Amino acid sequence: MNRRAFTRLALSGAGLAALSPSMAAAALADVTDGTPQVPLPRPVPLVPGTGINLELLDRARAALDRHGPAFALRDRVALADFAMASKAMRFHIVDLIDGRTSSYLVSHGRGSDPDHSGWLQHFSNVPDSLATSAGAYKTGQIYDGVHGAAMRLIGLDPMNSNAEARAIVIHGAAYATEDHIARWGKLGRSEGCLAVAPHILPQVLGMLGPGRLVYADKITAA
Missing domain, CATH: 2.40.440.10 (L,D-transpeptidase catalytic domain-like)
Structure with missing residues (x-):
C-alpha cells in the first residue's frame, strides 16, 4: 500500500479521531492537494x-x-x-x-x-x-x-x-x-x-x- 492510500485509510473512522487536530488537518491536505507535502508521522488507526x-x-x-x-x-x-x-x-x-x-x-x-x-x-x-x-x-x-x-x-x-x-x-x-x-x-x-x-x-x-x-x-x- 502506498503512502497516499495508507493516509486515506487512516482518515476513515477511528483513524482520523486518533490524530491531533494539527496532524488531521495536515493529513487532509495531503489527500486533497495534489502538490507534494512534508512527510507526516505515520498515523495510528x-x-x-x-x-x-x-x-x-x-x-x-x-x-x-x-x-x-x-x-x-x-x-x-x-x-x-x-x-x-x-x-x-x-x-x-x-x-x-x-x-x-x-x-x-x-x-x-x-x-x-x-x-x-x-x-x-x-x-x-x-x-x-x-x-x-x-x-x-x-x-x-x-x-x-x-x-x-x-x-x-x-x-x-x-x-x-x-x-x-x-x-x-x-x-x-x-x-x-x-x-x-x-x-x-x-x-x-x-x-x-x-x-x-x-x-x-x-x-x-x-x-x-x-x-x-x-x-x-x-x-x-x-
Missing part, C-alpha cells in the same frame, strides 16, 4: 474501545520528539495512564506502525496513594517517597533482581530524573493481578515501580525491550 487517552498518546509522541537522540527504537511506546483506577487496564503498549494495542494492569506507588484508595493522588520524584513519578522514561537493561526478571527505567524528565537512583523498574508482582482485584477491588501498591502481573511480565518485557519510550502521566478534565 486506533481500534475504538481501547480506552487510550489520545492526549496522553500525543504527549508521548511529543516526548519521542523532545528526547529524539535517546530513542533508536520509535516503533512502539508504552503509556501508563494514572488518571484511571488501579483496577483498570491502564498500561497500554501501542504499535505506532500498525496501530495495534495491548493493555494491562499496572500498579502505582504507595506514596502516591497513601490512603490506598486505588487511585493515584500525586506523583513524586523524591527519594524514599515510595511514589510513582510522571514523565518520559527510556527502557533499560533487563536483569534478574529481588522480584525476578525486571527492566530498568531511565528517567528523562526533571520530574522523574531520580528513577535510576530510586531503582524504579518494571517488575512482576502478585498484587498486580486480576485475582487481587477480585479479592480487594483494586491492585496493591508498589514502592514507585510499575508492577504488572507476573504471568504477563515476559510479554511486556518482550514487546518493549531496551531502548523504547514509557510515558506516565495523569490527565484529567479541566
Whole structure:
C-alpha cells in the first residue's frame, strides 16, 4: 500500500479521531492537494474501545520528539495512564506502525496513594517517597533482581530524573493481578515501580525491550 492510500485509510473512522487536530488537518491536505507535502508521522488507526487517552498518546509522541537522540527504537511506546483506577487496564503498549494495542494492569506507588484508595493522588520524584513519578522514561537493561526478571527505567524528565537512583523498574508482582482485584477491588501498591502481573511480565518485557519510550502521566478534565 502506498503512502497516499495508507493516509486515506487512516482518515476513515477511528483513524482520523486518533490524530491531533494539527496532524488531521495536515493529513487532509495531503489527500486533497495534489502538490507534494512534508512527510507526516505515520498515523495510528486506533481500534475504538481501547480506552487510550489520545492526549496522553500525543504527549508521548511529543516526548519521542523532545528526547529524539535517546530513542533508536520509535516503533512502539508504552503509556501508563494514572488518571484511571488501579483496577483498570491502564498500561497500554501501542504499535505506532500498525496501530495495534495491548493493555494491562499496572500498579502505582504507595506514596502516591497513601490512603490506598486505588487511585493515584500525586506523583513524586523524591527519594524514599515510595511514589510513582510522571514523565518520559527510556527502557533499560533487563536483569534478574529481588522480584525476578525486571527492566530498568531511565528517567528523562526533571520530574522523574531520580528513577535510576530510586531503582524504579518494571517488575512482576502478585498484587498486580486480576485475582487481587477480585479479592480487594483494586491492585496493591508498589514502592514507585510499575508492577504488572507476573504471568504477563515476559510479554511486556518482550514487546518493549531496551531502548523504547514509557510515558506516565495523569490527565484529567479541566
